Each structure stands twice: as C-alpha cells, then as structure tokens.
Amino acid sequence: MNYWLVKSEPDTYGWHHFTKQGRAVWDGVRNYQARNNLRLMQLGDQVLFYHSILNPGVVGLATVVRESYPDPTFPDASAPARWFVVELEPVMALAKPVTLAQIKAEPMLAAIGLIKQSRLSVMPIRPDEFELILKMGMTGEAGSV
DNA sequence: GCCAACGTTGGC
C-alpha cells in the first residue's frame, strides 16, 4: 500500500466535482516527475486530495481504482505513450480540511513533498505523514462523500 | 497582482 497526494485547483476540478462525478480519470499531467509517480500508483493506494491556490489544503481522501494507462487526451496516439493517467474514486471528505498553513506549522510534516517541492502535482507521501494528516482532518465529525 | 521556484525550449 502506497500513499500519495494529488493537487487540483478547486475552480477547475475540486472535491465537489470529484464526488459528484464519483470517479475521475486523472488526466492532463504533463510533468515527468508527476507522470512517474502516477505510473507507480497501484490499485487500492490511498490518495490525499489537495486544493491548490484557493484556500490551499487537503480536503479529502481518494483511492486508486485503475492503474496507469496512456493518457487518452494526449493528441498524438501514433507515438509511443508519453503521458499517463490513473483513475481515482473518492473515499471520504475530511471533517475539517487540513490547510497548508497547518501543514507548514507541523514539525512532523517538515519534510513533506508539498512544502519541499511546491510545484509538483502528484507526489508520494510517507505513511507517517499520511496518518498524521488524516488524523488532523478527522477531528470533529467524520466526513462523508 | 506580484513574485519565487522551477521546468522547458532553443541558440550556440
């Protein structure tokens, strides 16, 4: 079991779009490092869903329901696949979003990729980091999809 | 709107 964090701008594709749709093809990734991370995702991996730009923070939990395959939105279908997608499904909303400010203020999260590589849109999360963020997000009533 | 970080492109 691996843990990941994916970013999305809430204006473009936010948690609400995701839960309404029920399942998302995570397409449009055009960064090699992010692409490599996508390709490492396995069925059942846990994925933190992060809103960037507007009220930045982790808002929900998702899971990998289909492993990587060539990105159908990439125009050149004749060339060897260069970009890939996975499919994700929502698991639950966090009762309270874990804001970027909270993450930055937490010493145990000082090494998290979110801070160290602020522009990367798909990144691995350590199990301890994952557990802590989930715990921080679960204070209060449990969220639901 | 501004700026820092950083990835990509293209000239040499």
Place this chain on the structure above:
DNA sequence: GCCAACGTTGGC
C-alpha cells in the same frame, strides 16, 4: 552540453 530566456505553478 551549457545557459539564457521564457512560461507555468502556486503561495501570498
């Protein structure tokens, strides 16, 4: 292969 120019992301 190096590096300057440029574009994009994302925080504030």
